[in-house]
Amino acid sequence: MIKNDLFLRALKGEIVHRPPVWMMRQAGRYLPEFMKIKGKYDFFTRCRTPELASEITVQPIRRFGMDAAILFSDILVIPQAMNVEVEMKPDFGPYLPNPIRDQKAVDNVIIPDVYEDLGYVMEAIKATKEKLNDEVPLIGFAGSPWTILCYMVQGQGSKNFDKAKGFCFSNPIAAHQLLQKITDTTVAYLKAKITAGVDVVQIFDSWGGMLSPSDYQEYSWKYIQQIIDALKDKVPVIAFGKGCWFALHEMSKSGAAALGVDWTCSARNARYLSGGNITLQGNFDPSRLLSPPLEIKKRVHQMINEFGKDKYIVNLGHGILPNIPVDNAKAFIDAVKEYKV
Amino acid sequence: MIKNDLFLRALKGEIVHRPPVWMMRQAGRYLPEFMKIKGKYDFFTRCRTPELASEITVQPIRRFGMDAAILFSDILVIPQAMNVEVEMKPDFGPYLPNPIRDQKAVDNVIIPDVYEDLGYVMEAIKATKEKLNDEVPLIGFAGSPWTILCYMVQGQGSKNFDKAKGFCFSNPIAAHQLLQKITDTTVAYLKAKITAGVDVVQIFDSWGGMLSPSDYQEYSWKYIQQIIDALKDKVPVIAFGKGCWFALHEMSKSGAAALGVDWTCSARNARYLSGGNITLQGNFDPSRLLSPPLEIKKRVHQMINEFGKDKYIVNLGHGILPNIPVDNAKAFIDAVKEYKV
Numbered sequence: 106m107i108k109n110d111l112f113l114r115a116l117k118g119e120i121v122h123r124p125p126v127w128m129m130r131q132a133g134r135y136l137p138e139f140m141k142i143k144g145k146y147d148f149f150t151r152c153r154t155p156e157l158a159s160e161i162t163v164q165p166i167r168r169f170g171m172d173a174a175i176l177f178s179d180i181l182v183i184p185q186a187m188n189v190e191v192e193m194k195p196d197f198g199p200y201l202p203n204p205i206r207d208q209k210a211v212d213n214v215i216i217p218d219v220y221e222d223l224g225y226v227m228e229a230i231k232a233t234k235e236k237l238n239d240e241v242p243l244i245g246f247a248g249s250p251w252t253i254l255c256y257m258v259q260g261q262g263s264k265n266f267d268k269a270k271g272f273c274f275s276n277p278i279a280a281h282q283l284l285q286k287i288t289d290t291t292v293a294y295l296k297a298k299i300t301a302g303v304d305v306v307q308i309f310d311s312w313g314g315m316l317s318p319s320d321y322q323e324y325s326w327k328y329i330q331q332i333i334d335a336l337k338d339k340v341p342v343i344a345f346g347k348g349c350w351f352a353l354h355e356m357s358k359s360g361a362a363a364l365g366v367d368w369t370c371s372a373r374n375a376r377y378l379s380g381g382n383i384t385l386q387g388n389f390d391p392s393r394l395l396s397p398p399l400e401i402k403k404r405v406h407q408m409i410n411e412f413g414k415d416k417y418i419v420n421l422g423h424g425i426l427p428n429i430p431v432d433n434a435k436a437f438i439d440a441v442k443e444y445k446v
Numbered sequence: 447m448i449k450n451d452l453f454l455r456a457l458k459g460e461i462v463h464r465p466p467v468w469m470m471r472q473a474g475r476y477l478p479e480f481m482k483i484k485g486k487y488d489f490f491t492r493c494r495t496p497e498l499a500s501e502i503t504v505q506p507i508r509r510f511g512m513d514a515a516i517l518f519s520d521i522l523v524i525p526q527a528m529n530v531e532v533e534m535k536p537d538f539g540p541y542l543p544n545p546i547r548d549q550k551a552v553d554n555v556i557i558p559d560v561y562e563d564l565g566y567v568m569e570a571i572k573a574t575k576e577k578l579n580d581e582v583p584l585i586g587f588a589g590s591p592w593t594i595l596c597y598m599v600q601g602q603g604s605k606n607f608d609k610a611k612g613f614c615f616s617n618p619i620a621a622h623q624l625l626q627k628i629t630d631t632t633v634a635y636l637k638a639k640i641t642a643g644v645d646v647v648q649i650f651d652s653w654g655g656m657l658s659p660s661d662y663q664e665y666s667w668k669y670i671q672q673i674i675d676a677l678k679d680k681v682p683v684i685a686f687g688k689g690c691w692f693a694l695h696e697m698s699k700s701g702a703a704a705l706g707v708d709w710t711c712s713a714r715n716a717r718y719l720s721g722g723n724i725t726l727q728g729n730f731d732p733s734r735l736l737s738p739p740l741e742i743k744k745r746v747h748q749m750i751n752e753f754g755k756d757k758y759i760v761n762l763g764h765g766i767l768p769n770i771p772v773d774n775a776k777a778f779i780d781a782v783k784e785y786k787v
Binding site: 428 | 603605606608611612615616655657658659661689691692709710711712715731732733734736737738764767769
């Protein structure tokens with residue numbers, strides 16, 4: 106049904122002639138056509154207007170021809186729907202004016218009707234599927250419950266999410282209640298996305314790597330596992346934990362179809378830690394896209410050789426940065442398409 | 447000569463009845479007596495006035511009786527001495543109004559006479575040694591050249607130091623020139639500190655973990671190795687790289703007396719990756735000091751059991767946070783002193 110099924114085949118672990126490629130945040134600020142839309146509509150208008158979200162989603166596919174599209178949206182639509190105000194401040198990032206800091210605030214968090222409160226996402230998926238015309242698969246995503254809690258409690262981005270961690274370690278009961286509410290919402294949300302048409306789901310645990318291995322199991326992984334359990338029989342699930350090299354062994358036994366890794370974990374370490382059998386996705390340092398295009402190509406080929414062409418999805422190790430020249434992004438994608446064993 | 451030589455013995459790998467303990471940033475904002483001095487004198491006045499710096503250094507030793515003191519100072523006195531302006535903005539952190547972004551700026555960076563430009567640090571060491579009266583050893587420190595470059599180029603703290611990395615990857619020749627200048631300055635600076643009286647030296651590579659393993663070797667580790675080579679026959683050197691688990695094997699062969707590890711690397715992984723023979727230092731999650739005191743003690747004892755009492759120095763995995771209650775810091779130190787095999 107999907108014409109270019111390279112991505113789906115890599116997720117199944119099938120033999121391929123070259124690995125598929127996409128980039129986290131590929132629908133984003135490094136693209137002039139994205140900046141044009143950004144100039145006219147604010148962040149949440151872009152998320153909430155299916156015509157805009159779908160247009161932004163397909164922009165990078167048109168320009169570069171990646172092997173998968175990822176729906177333009179944001180992980181923070183979840184706290185918004187859960188009755189926690191989220192603003193997106195220019196040159197600052199997310200800002201939550203009423204962060205959660207006690208049991209009462211946790212009690213006030215609601216589990217929303219995702220069709221009612223996040224229906225615009227499902228509409229955006231339908232509009233995107235029409236535009237994609239089954240050329241490539243569409244990825245839907247959500248933040249991990251831990252990562253969502255980080256923002257809900259900290260109230261903004263942070264180098265160490267000290268307030269979020271402090272809340273968990275001084276008030277673990279309330280923290281676990283909040284994590285369960287986020288998990289229940291996320292499962293319902295991703296199920297609705299799948300019904301609306303996404304072919305694959307990725308969980309972004311951007312801040313899991315701030316936790317010790319045992320705290321990661323307790324505060325992050327066990328909730329991600331609930332999400333994987335609820336979805337894995339419907340679509341392939343990719344679990345990406347930035348800085349979570351220490352959990353790759355546990356993650357490899359979870360039923361996830363693939364695991365994302367960042368650039369601090371070498372291909373060799375990632376294969377070793379994940380047991381050698383599961384599809385891996387990553388792990389080019391986003392800042393390395395500031396190298397000259399020829400060097401990018403050389404490094405991409407080296408990366409594919411190190412991971413191996415099978416059971417592998419070429420990607421960055423985190424989202425593409427806004428200051429990457431379009432030609433450099435193109436070199437990254439082209440290098441994969443030009444790859445010969 | 448030093449009355450409590452537990453720390454020095456652990457650095458030599460000798461058998462001890464319990465591991466020594468100190469805390470990164472132990473002379474800091476969680477202490478009421480520090481806040482009193484902070485209220486009266488700005489940051490660089492505190493660094494530059496030997497009476498103040500030495501007083502701040504011994505405050506935590508008086509209150510808690512750690513097994514080592516670490517000189518109150520800042521890694522950014524180095525760029526300051528190298529002709530790069532550094533401000534410390536309240537509620538913001540370091541700010542460098544003229545960050546280095548091109549070859550010309552690199553050319554303008556000077557290698558200072560450390561006795562002339564950083565003489566106040568040597569005076570602070572002498573004042574501290576007098577106050578300590580040989581009760582415990584005194585640690586001197588410096589940032590790694592990579593970490594110093596991060597601030598010099600980025601101009602402030604950052605989640606990903608994208609400008610610093612972009613500078614290196616698009617202008618590697620200028621980057622290496624800058625790193626070598628910082629390295630030469632740091633070697634001279636630490637040699638002067640040793641002459642002034644510090645018993646041990648620690649290199650803080652706070653941002654090494656932002657690099658891929660191969661970029662870490664190229665942009666960070668090879669300069670740290672130069673520093674270790676220059677100092678290791680004079681005093682024990684501790685190399686601490688936050689997030690640098692992937693380099694522990696290389697680091698273990700460097701001649702460093704001990705390696706610092708953060709809390710994302712379990713004791714078992716740290717021992718395995720570092721070859722099992724070198725003294726390790728760490729790795730309590732600073733946010734875990736927000737747990738209740740009894741739980742802190744339980745977790746500290748568990749941590750010692752996991753690392754083993756020998757070839758081990760109890761510490762946090764990064765600096766103590768400003769919001770830690772004094773009783774919780776006390777619980778951390780007391781737990782080590784109460785430890786029984």
